[in-house]
Amino acid sequence: xxxxxxxxxxxxxxxxGDVPPEETSEDFAVPRDYRRHRExxxxxxxxxxxxxxxxxxxxxxVRSDGVATAVTAALSRVGATRVGVPAGLPxxxxxxxxxxxxxxxxxxxxxxxxxxxxxxxxxVTGSTVGIAETGTIVLESGVLCGRRALTLxxxxxxxxxxxxxxxxxxxxxxxxxxxxxxxxxxxGPSATSDIELDRVEGVHGPRTLxxxxxxxxxx
Amino acid sequence: xxxxxxxxxxxxxxxxxxxxxxxxxxxxxxxTKVIRTKRNGVVGELDDWQELRLAGAAIKDRALRHLPxxxxxxxxxATAAGATVHWARDGDEANQLVAELVxxxxxxxxxKVKSMATQEMGMNEALAEEGIAALETDLAExxxxxxxDLPSHIxxxxxxxxxxxxxxxxLREMPSAPPDLTDEPRMLAGAARQHLRRKFMSAKVxxxxxxxxxxxxxxxxxxxxxxxxxxxxxxxxxxxxxxGVEKIVPTFADLEVFLQLLPRSSTGERMNPYTSMxxxxxxxxxxxxxxIVLVDNGRTRALADPVGRQVLRCIxxxxxxxxxxxxxxxxxxxxxxxxxxxxxxxxxxxxxxxDAGPVEKSLPYASSLCGRCFEVxxxxxxxxxxxxxxxxxxxxxxxxxxxxxxxMLGMRAAAWTFDKPxxxxxxxxxxxxxxxMLGEQRTSLGPVPFGAASKWSRARxxxxxxxxxxxxxxxxxxxxxxxx
Amino acid sequence: MKVALFVTCFNDTMFPESAKATVELLERxxxxxxxxxxxxxxxxxxxxxxxxxxxxxxxxxxxxxxxGYDAVVAPSASCAGTxxxxxxxxxxxxxxxxxxxxxxxxxxxxxxxxxFLTDVLGKEDVGAYFPHRVTYHPTCHSxxxxxxxxxxxxxxxxxxxxxxxxxxxxxxxxGFGGTFAIKNSDxxxxxxxxxxxxxxxxxxxxxxxxxxxxxxxxGGILGRERSGVRTLHIAEVLASTxxxxxxxxxxxxxxxxxxxxxxxQELAGQEVTHP
Numbered sequence: 013x014x015x016x017x018x019x020x021x022x023x024x025x026x027x028x029g030d031v032p033p034e035e036t037s038e039d040f041a042v043p044r045d046y047r048r049h050r051e052x053x054x055x056x057x058x059x060x061x062x063x064x065x066x067x068x069x070x071x072x073x074v075r076s077d078g079v080a081t082a083v084t085a086a087l088s089r090v091g092a093t094r095v096g097v098p099a100g101l102p103x104x105x106x107x108x109x110x111x112x113x114x115x116x117x118x119x120x121x122x123x124x125x126x127x128x129x130x131x132x133x134x135x136v137t138g139s140t141v142g143i144a145e146t147g148t149i150v151l152e153s154g155v156l157c158g159r160r161a162l163t164l165x166x167x168x169x170x171x172x173x174x175x176x177x178x179x180x181x182x183x184x185x186x187x188x189x190x191x192x193x194x195x196x197x198x199x200g201p202s203a204t205s206d207i208e209l210d211r212v213e214g215v216h217g218p219r220t221l222x223x224x225x226x227x228x229x230x231x
Numbered sequence: 232x233x234x235x236x237x238x239x240x241x242x243x244x245x246x247x248x249x250x251x252x253x254x255x256x257x258x259x260x261x262x263t264k265v266i267r268t269k270r271n272g273v274v275g276e277l278d279d280w281q282e283l284r285l286a287g288a289a290i291k292d293r294a295l296r297h298l299p300x301x302x303x304x305x306x307x308x309a310t311a312a313g314a315t316v317h318w319a320r321d322g323d324e325a326n327q328l329v330a331e332l333v334x335x336x337x338x339x340x341x342x343k344v345k346s347m348a349t350q351e352m353g354m355n356e357a358l359a360e361e362g363i364a365a366l367e368t369d370l371a372e373x374x375x376x377x378x379x380d381l382p383s384h385i386x387x388x389x390x391x392x393x394x395x396x397x398x399x400x401x402l403r404e405m406p407s408a409p410p411d412l413t414d415e416p417r418m419l420a421g422a423a424r425q426h427l428r429r430k431f432m433s434a435k436v437x438x439x440x441x442x443x444x445x446x447x448x449x450x451x452x453x454x455x456x457x458x459x460x461x462x463x464x465x466x467x468x469x470x471x472x473x474x475g476v477e478k479i480v481p482t483f484a485d486l487e488v489f490l491q492l493l494p495r496s497s498t499g500e501r502m503n504p505y506t507s508m509x510x511x512x513x514x515x516x517x518x519x520x521x522x523i524v525l526v527d528n529g530r531t532r533a534l535a536d537p538v539g540r541q542v543l544r545c546i547x548x549x550x551x552x553x554x555x556x557x558x559x560x561x562x563x564x565x566x567x568x569x570x571x572x573x574x575x576x577x578x579x580x581x582x583x584x585x586d587a588g589p590v591e592k593s594l595p596y597a598s599s600l601c602g603r604c605f606e607v608x609x610x611x612x613x614x615x616x617x618x619x620x621x622x623x624x625x626x627x628x629x630x631x632x633x634x635x636x637x638x639m640l641g642m643r644a645a646a647w648t649f650d651k652p653x654x655x656x657x658x659x660x661x662x663x664x665x666x667x668m669l670g671e672q673r674t675s676l677g678p679v680p681f682g683a684a685s686k687w688s689r690a691r692x693x694x695x696x697x698x699x700x701x702x703x704x705x706x707x708x709x710x711x712x713x714x715x
Numbered sequence: 716m717k718v719a720l721f722v723t724c725f726n727d728t729m730f731p732e733s734a735k736a737t738v739e740l741l742e743r744x745x746x747x748x749x750x751x752x753x754x755x756x757x758x759x760x761x762x763x764x765x766x767x768x769x770x771x772x773x774x775x776x777x778x779x780x781x782x783g784y785d786a787v788v789a790p791s792a793s794c795a796g797t798x799x800x801x802x803x804x805x806x807x808x809x810x811x812x813x814x815x816x817x818x819x820x821x822x823x824x825x826x827x828x829x830x831f832l833t834d835v836l837g838k839e840d841v842g843a844y845f846p847h848r849v850t851y852h853p854t855c856h857s858x859x860x861x862x863x864x865x866x867x868x869x870x871x872x873x874x875x876x877x878x879x880x881x882x883x884x885x886x887x888x889x890g891f892g893g894t895f896a897i898k899n900s901d902x903x904x905x906x907x908x909x910x911x912x913x914x915x916x917x918x919x920x921x922x923x924x925x926x927x928x929x930x931x932x933x934g935g936i937l938g939r940e941r942s943g944v945r946t947l948h949i950a951e952v953l954a955s956t957x958x959x960x961x962x963x964x965x966x967x968x969x970x971x972x973x974x975x976x977x978x979x980q981e982l983a984g985q986e987v988t989h990p
Contacts, residue, residue: 017318020476020527024298027535037297037481042289046282046488063501120515126432126466146494146502159516160465160507164458183487191448191483192312194513197490197506202458204420205498206371206387207394209262209269212416215370215424216431217458217505247901556888560905597899599892599906600763602859619801622765642761646769649724649755650776659728675938686900691907691935694729701722701731705750 050181056144057228060178063147067200068213069221076227079172080107083136086170086222087113092133096124096162100155101138105172118162129161134168135218142178142225143185146199149173149223150185153194160194169218171198175228235579236381239567241593246561255562258393266553269499270607276501277491286488288611291544294446294479295534301446301479302525308449312511314521322352325526329354329438329471330361332522336469338363338435342427344453344460345369346440347385347547348475350569352528354438365438366430368459370423377404383563383571386497386549391562394419427459437463437518441474442546443489444523447482450510451523454493456503464507470518477530477543489546492609496548529582538620539581544610545574551604551614557597566594573604577617585624592628595621652702659700666695718748719784721777721825723794724756730927736954737790737828743954744836748788753780759797762805764894771809774802778817786835787825790950792857792925795827800860827857828950829925833866839873844957846876850919851949852910852933854926855888867925867949874952883913891932904936911936914944922946
């Protein structure tokens with residue numbers, strides 16, 4: 013494929029004949045006068061919760077010692093009994109008060125098969141960053157959020173967001189992320205606008221997104 | 232390789248067919264109004280929208296002006312992260328490459344995430360010829376594919392179908408569709424979920440495009456809604472991403488601009504449901520064979536035009552389609568390409584050349600130059616200006632004819648008249664004379680059967696010229712100057 | 716201030732009443748307006764259709780004609796827009812540096828009429844009287860190329876007797892688009908039909924705009940429909956006064972083709988009541 017590579021790069025160089033050869037990419041200025049830190053009068057966590065809810069996700073805020081109870085209730089509401097969790101979900105979050113729920117850990121050593129994932133009723137994970145302005149949750153592939161398939165195949169995703177991980181806007185989120193792990197940005201349950209351009213929730217990804225915000229003003 | 236549909240008539244003829252399709256007009260008017268309202272709402276929330284547009288345009292320009300460096304940087308970073316980077320001069324080469332990669336993976340079926348690049352190259356058809364079935368998984372693409380239809384919108388290829396029509400297509404073409412399927416969008420989405428689920432679980436190869444390719448890190452980004460993208464990007468063993476060379480952005484931080492511009496411009500949301508970012512191969516997460524095919528396919532032709540180059544900033548949001556009064560009335564098929572609407576009217580001639588065919592020649596004129604497209608473009612592509620620029624190229628392509636076109640003769644006659652005020656004045660006097668001959672009472676004409684006047688007058692009265700032009704009046708009453 | 720009228724070839728030839736009204740209005744406001752007779756056309760049709768080479772002599776003529784004036788006023792948003800957005804580029808791409816300098820001098824001094832009235836003269840109330848129900852169509856060039864914003868509305872609201880009604884979907888293009896109206900006449904008419912529907916829904920007697928070209932297109936459909944709605948350039952509304960209204964425009968000899976309209980239009984127009 014060296015032939016194609018050299019030819020494409022050669023065509024590009026020819027096409028850019030009008031660009032002065034001494035110009036470097038930094039010479040070409042990018043005006044960055046847009047906001048990079050957006051303060052919200054009501055506070056980021058409040059705004060975050062509102063905006064997640066706008067996507068027809070369920071949002072609740074709990075104290076740091078109330079996570080397991082909230083998770084138990086969320087799972088019970090959807091009737092989930094077989095529930096996947098990533099390898100590193102904190103023990104205090106996973107200490108469910110309902111003995112009828114079986115937690116299945118997805119680990120690097122013993123990853124669940126696609127069929128196993130499909131047999132799960134729900135998945136419970138942590139999160140990396142929450143974005144207040146857009147109501148977005150970013151999951152970084154790893155022990156807290158799981159690998160990507162874990163939060164994709166099950167129909168219910170219970171996602172725990174720590175208040176301290178909520179940032180005001182997209183630029184603030186981007187600076188917090190590392191790029192050597194896959195990232196999934198989630199804004200509400202799976203949806204489509206393909207029928208008459210109106211948003212309808214519930215296609216291939218989890219049709220139910222339940223967000224539990226831990227700590228912050230109300231803790 | 233052509234980006235336009237084979238055998239399509241030029242725009243005015245195709246538009247005529249679309250204009251009398253009342254169902255189409257209704258579907259389009261409804262859908263575009265919905266999306267315009269949503270877009271205006273979420274764009275209005277950001278008080279720095281204009282600054283974001285300026286930054287988005289400049290980042291893309293920076294990437295384009297230094298594209299060779301950024302592409303090499305991207306290639307090195309992606310390779311270091313475990314991806315295999317391939318290059319293709321055109322669509323045919325890319326299609327062959329992908330077919331070979333699919334065969335190497337031991338598959339005869341692939342699941343696809345909606346990708347304009349692969350559509351532009353006719354990849355599904357090319358793979359079919361190689362005995363590989365490509366399954367579109369985006370809901371609108373699925374609707375188009377099931378109905379053996381053509382896409383008519385960049386973002387929502389089935390925008391020309393309403394819910395009732397989609398229900399009929401599903402009942403007819405989708406074996407798993409429940410017989411009691413209603414036209415409730417939620418039900419329709421559920422039927423698609425059911426239909427594709429087994430395919431996702433068993434697919435060996437996924438094919439995607441990319442919205443952005445980050446030079447600094449070798450990261451690819453796919454922006455989507457339904458989760459079909461995540462399925463294709465995550466579950467198969469092999470992932471092949473086909474990426475136009477213009478998708479490069481210099482740094483990961485640059486995404487902070489585009490992830491604000493794109494969702495708000497595109498589906499009119501603060502953020503789309505899912506955005507996936509991956510860098511090469513990640514052990515224990517997702518495909519372990521990751522291929523990236525960087526494709527030219529006409530991009531360098533557009534890049535070589537210093538005015539036209541800005542078209543490569545396009546992030547395929549489709550806001551220009553949604554706001555275009557022409558698109559709203561004709562729909563996408565009239566543009567004869569997978570890239571319809573205002574962006575298609577400039578992108579097709581720039582990728583293929585204005586002399587590639589009748590479609591490319593007619594598209595620069597498929598606009599009233601109202602300027603809405605530029606106003607809403609998140610990366611500030613001055614589409615009206617590009618249209619005018621391309622019209623110049625279309626005209627220039629006819630200049631070497633031994634027999635000039637009728638329009639050329641008319642334009643030259645007009646230019647000759649305007650070259651001297653005395654000539655204009657003479658024409659005006661002649662017109663005034665004609666007017667007097669038609670009589671005092673008459674102020675306008677009804678239908679005229681011949682020439683350009685017939686095109687005007689079929690539905691519009693023609694005003695008659697006055698007996699006296701302004702300059703004659705000025706000369707008569709003010710007596711200044713002498714040219715009149 | 717030395718002010719020139721750039722009448723535009725279209726107004727000169729087809730709509731002299733709009734041009735006369737512009738002169739009358741400017742003179743009433745104390746502006747000594749000149750009409751340099753060397754002027755012809757800004758080249759808009761040639762440029763927008765792709766005949767850039769043919770437009771070059773027109774750009775040169777424009778610069779030579781208006782070089783010595785402090786301001787050039789055009790009763791057309793699209794022609795003023797062409798001068799401001801395209802003349803320098805035509806000069807530049809033809810490699811004519813002297814012409815480019817000339818354009819750099821003249822183009823910024825070229826004003827669309829309503830901008831000249833509001834920004835240069837600082838006027839909103841121009842002393843006009845026009846006792847009719849009016850709706851205003853902001854043409855694409857006035858809206859997006861020149862960004863006239865609310866200037867025309869401010870001027871119209873100050874006209875005595877005038878009832879200004881909102882035009883639904885007013886920012887939508889009427890579908891004229893120059894040669895688009897011929898080359899894509901079907902789409903053009905489809906767009907125009909929607910514009911006309913909105914115009915008629917207002918119950919206005921008169922549709923006003925800053926471009927006679929768009930008004931010819933919309934008016935052509937209004938006329939064909941025997942709608943009873945007349946089209947009028949904003950200059951003619953702003954030039955109207957109580958004194959002129961003594962004879963009312965409708966009773967004046969029909970000079971402007973569009974103005975008088977068909978007899979049945981006039982009848983229908985009278986049926987519309989206005990406060």
